[in-house]
Amino acid sequence: GAVVSQHPSRVICKSGTSVKIECRSLDFQATTMFWYRQFPKQSLMLMATSNEGSKATYEQGVEKDKFLINHASLTLSTLTVTSAHPEDSSFYICSASPRTGVEKLFFGSGTQLSVL
Amino acid sequence: EDQVTQSPEALRLQEGESSSLNCSYTVSGLRGLFWYRQDPGKGPEFLFTLYSAGEEKEKERLKATLTKKESFLHITAPKPEDSATYLCAVHPLGGGTSYGKLTFGQGTILTVHP
Numbered sequence: 001g002a003v004v005s006q007h008p009s010r011v012i013c014k015s016g017t018s019v020k021i022e023c024r025s026l027d028f029q030a031t032t033m034f035w036y037r038q039f040p041k042q043s044l045m046l047m048a049t050s051n052e053g054s055k056a057t058y059e060q061g062v063e064k065d066k067f068l069i070n071h072a073s074l075t076l077s078t079l080t081v082t083s084a085h086p087e088d089s090s091f092y093i094c095s096a097s098p099r100t101g102v103e104k105l106f107f108g109s110g111t112q113l114s115v116l
Numbered sequence: 117e118d119q120v121t122q123s124p125e126a127l128r129l130q131e132g133e134s135s136s137l138n139c140s141y142t143v144s145g146l147r148g149l150f151w152y153r154q155d156p157g158k159g160p161e162f163l164f165t166l167y168s169a170g171e172e173k174e175k176e177r178l179k180a181t182l183t184k185k186e187s188f189l190h191i192t193a194p195k196p197e198d199s200a201t202y203l204c205a206v207h208p209l210g211g212g213t214s215y216g217k218l219t220f221g222q223g224t225i226l227t228v229h230p
Contacts, residue, residue, distance in 0.1 A: 006159070032216050043203065043222045044160070093159045097216030105150065105207075105216055107159035 003027060004096045006108025013084055014116055021079045021111045023094030029074040030096035035067075038091040038110075050077040084115045118143045122204050122221035129194055129228050137189040137202055137224045145209030149187050150218065151180050152203040160203055163189075194228045201225050 003026040013019050023033055031052045036044040048069055049057040056069035066088075068080040077096075081088050093110045121140045129135055141149065148167050152160035164173045166182040173180050177198065179190040189202055205218040 004159075034216060034218075041225075043220045044218075046217065046219075049217060091157075095216070095218075104162050104165065105218065106162065107152075110157065110159045112157065 004094065004106045004108045006094055006111055008111060009109060010112045010114075012114045012116065015085055016083055018080055018082045019084055019113060021081075021092055021094075021113075023077045023079070023096070023108050025075045025096040025098075025106075028096070028098045030077075030098060031074060032097045033071060033077040034095045034097070035069065035077075035079050036093045036095070038093060040091075044093060081113065084113070086115045089113055089115045118206055118208055118219040120204055120206055120219055120221035122202075122224050124224060125222070126225040127227070129191075129226070131195055131228055131230050132193050134190070134192045134194070136191070137204075137226070139187040139189070139204030139221055140185060141187070141204070141206050141221075142185075143206045143208050143219075147207045147209045149182055150205045150207065151178075151187070151189055152205065154201045154203055154223070163202075191226070194226075196228045196230050199226055199228045 005024045005026055007022045033050040035047045037047050038044050046059050047062045050069045050071040052071045052074050058064050071077040091110050091112050094108045095105050119142045123138045148165045150165050151163040154160045164180040169184045171182050177192050181188045201223045203223045205220040
């Protein structure tokens, strides 16, 4: 079945540094990918929609300059958390939408970000 | 605005004790309702997509049903390995920027004791 790979699975960084998270669709092309954020014992909150070859669309309240999204190819989207602070610590998850339909929307395994 | 509410927040069952999880939703138009399973520290694992009222889907001990206002995930004779958080999400009608965009409920944490 279709797989979405997310890397790294866990990252610890110092406050003020930037962290890049990768999301790859391994066996299908994804014109659209989505980035979610999840706090402990809470559900997934959509942060932004990543569109191949164009600018990302951010949800209300999400800082564009803090969370940089690049979708340079049909199989790769990256999320960069810039100048990270402890409040950015969270579980980040991507999902990919195949061209052919929404019967299944596939999720990556998630990235646990801890900012010290 | 699309809304999804799941109940109960947490459910403890004994092994073999069947039960149901509820997902109530409001959406201007429904393209699909999704059920996912999420284990701690992992991404959601796809279970089912339901598209229209009256539809049912089954997978092993799980059965999902859909009405115009809610969906149920029935768990028959659960085992400890069924312990996880179960998430419900809706996908609205319409293409463009809403395509693939899910609104999630807060989830039900299921614990099955041996």
